[in-house]
Amino acid sequence: MLTDLDKEYLWHPYSSTTRPGPVWQVVGAEGVHIELADGRKLIDGMSSWWCMIHGYNHPVLNQAAKDQIDQFSHVMFGGLTHEPAITLGQKLVEITPEGLEKVFFSDSGSVSVEVALKMALQYWQAKGEIDKTRFVSLRRGYHGDTWGAMSVCDPDRGMHHLFKGMLAEQLFVDSPSCKFADQWNESHIEELRALLSAQSKEIAALILEPVVQNAGGMHFYSPEYLKRARELCDQYDVLLIADEIATGFGRTGKMFGCNWAGISPDIICVGKALTGGYLSLAATLCTERVSDEICGADPGLFMHGPTYMGNPLACAIASASLDLLSQMEWQDKICDIEPLLRVGLAPAGELPAVKEVRVLGAIGVIELNQPVNQSELQPKFVEQGVWVRPFGSVVYLMPPYIIEPEQLQQLCAACLSVVSEL
Numbered sequence: 001m002l003t004d005l006d007k008e009y010l011w012h013p014y015s016s017t018t019r020p021g022p023v024w025q026v027v028g029a030e031g032v033h034i035e036l037a038d039g040r041k042l043i044d045g046m047s048s049w050w051c052m053i054h055g056y057n058h059p060v061l062n063q064a065a066k067d068q069i070d071q072f073s074h075v076m077f078g079g080l081t082h083e084p085a086i087t088l089g090q091k092l093v094e095i096t097p098e099g100l101e102k103v104f105f106s107d108s109g110s111v112s113v114e115v116a117l118k119m120a121l122q123y124w125q126a127k128g129e130i131d132k133t134r135f136v137s138l139r140r141g142y143h144g145d146t147w148g149a150m151s152v153c154d155p156d157r158g159m160h161h162l163f164k165g166m167l168a169e170q171l172f173v174d175s176p177s178c179k180f181a182d183q184w185n186e187s188h189i190e191e192l193r194a195l196l197s198a199q200s201k202e203i204a205a206l207i208l209e210p211v212v213q214n215a216g217g218m219h220f221y222s223p224e225y226l227k228r229a230r231e232l233c234d235q236y237d238v239l240l241i242a243d244e245i246a247t248g249f250g251r252t253g254k255m256f257g258c259n260w261a262g263i264s265p266d267i268i269c270v271g272k273a274l275t276g277g278y279l280s281l282a283a284t285l286c287t288e289r290v291s292d293e294i295c296g297a298d299p300g301l302f303m304h305g306p307t308y309m310g311n312p313l314a315c316a317i318a319s320a321s322l323d324l325l326s327q328m329e330w331q332d333k334i335c336d337i338e339p340l341l342r343v344g345l346a347p348a349g350e351l352p353a354v355k356e357v358r359v360l361g362a363i364g365v366i367e368l369n370q371p372v373n374q375s376e377l378q379p380k381f382v383e384q385g386v387w388v389r390p391f392g393s394v395v396y397l398m399p400p401y402i403i404e405p406e407q408l409q410q411l412c413a414a415c416l417s418v419v420s421e422l
């Protein structure tokens with residue numbers, strides 16, 4: 001069996017080679033369906049880790065890939081440029097919050113976070129503020145698996161706590177306690193205010209996931225927190241980095257999480273859904289204030305340049321994906337998905353194992369009282385004909401935007417059925 005060879009040779013994400021969890025072989029994927037080698041077709045509730053927003057095997061994205069591959073699939077970006085990168089860069093500047101004018105492409109979300117952290121550090125170095133070298137991050141935050149990104153993930157409960165003491169020591173404030181629709185009061189931001197006020201001389205930037213903390217437990221928090229965080233960063237001369245890798249491109253019901261608060265960060269990271277789930281590509285955008293400062297001082301260069309930077313194939317597909325998004329009236333689509341998730345998941349609120357059910361945009365979450373046993377639960381979802389991969393204490397849905405109401409109902413019903421057995 002091929003899956004035996006998989007066990008012999010391969011290491012899967014966050015997994016053990018000596019006690020590997022179950023894996024299912026995929027032979028095809030079309031629309032919202034993932035087809036397994038045994039012929040079963042699963043409805044995908046994960047959008048392949050939140051990126052496959054238009055569904056699998058999309059004719060428009062396929063065509064964009066074919067057209068570009070017949071021209072050229074890659075050239076180095078040092079000293080060369082091409083239409084796919086230029087067009088995509090222009091589109092990103094247009095759709096991201098106002099003021100983000102310069103685009104730096106990279107290969108993955110984690111790398112785009114490394115780039116953002118470096119930009120912030122080089123900005124302050126260029127200004128002669130050499131002590132501003134630390135970052136503030138929120139507990140429950142998650143920003144990627146590379147070294148710098150790990151240092152700004154939750155240091156105790158996050159998946160990188162194993163490396164505590166080895167990573168750069170950053171500053172952390174509690175995860176926002178004001179839930180998405182809760183009444184705001186200033187005590188919710190007091191810890192952040194006090195930290196910035198006391199230590200701003202050594203702080204380069206605040207990094208956060210706007211409105212939804214994703215891999216840290218799908219926590220939704222008040223846009224007012226974001227608004228006040230922006231004001232505090234201005235007041236205390238600290239840059240604001242928005243990690244929109246998971247929240248970007250419509251997932252929360254706005255194009256970007258920052259749009260809920262009507263704010264613009266100084267630096268933004270986008271990835272995941274950028275290519276509609278076809279290829280790994282990310283971008284870090286910054287304001288001209290940041291880029292001009294970095295480039296105005298010695299050495300006058302931004303010190304980063306991945307081999308596959310601005311890969312034409314990925315850029316061409318991303319550009320086609322953004323066009324699809326603008327043509328599909330994505331906001332109406334998310335507006336249709338949200339109430340269906342609400343109604344479909346609401347009965348879980350009555351189950352003994354469940355702490356809370358919450359929905360925002362095209363994200364539906366059942367938070368449990370206890371962490372799940374992923375290896376035990378996953379086969380149960382497959383038996384129900386759906387692909388849902390819980391983590392930590394959450395069973396959640398982030399379906400492709402093209403999902404039909406009946407398919408969404410099937411996903412919700414499967415979640416209820418599996419969670420009711422806990």
Ligand code: PMP
Pocket residue numbers: 108109110111113142143144145209214215243244245246271272
């Ligand atoms: N930031 C956030 C908010 C993410 O959710 C993720 C991935 N789950 C990353 C960064 C890292 O992205 P990648 O896996 O593409 O490196």
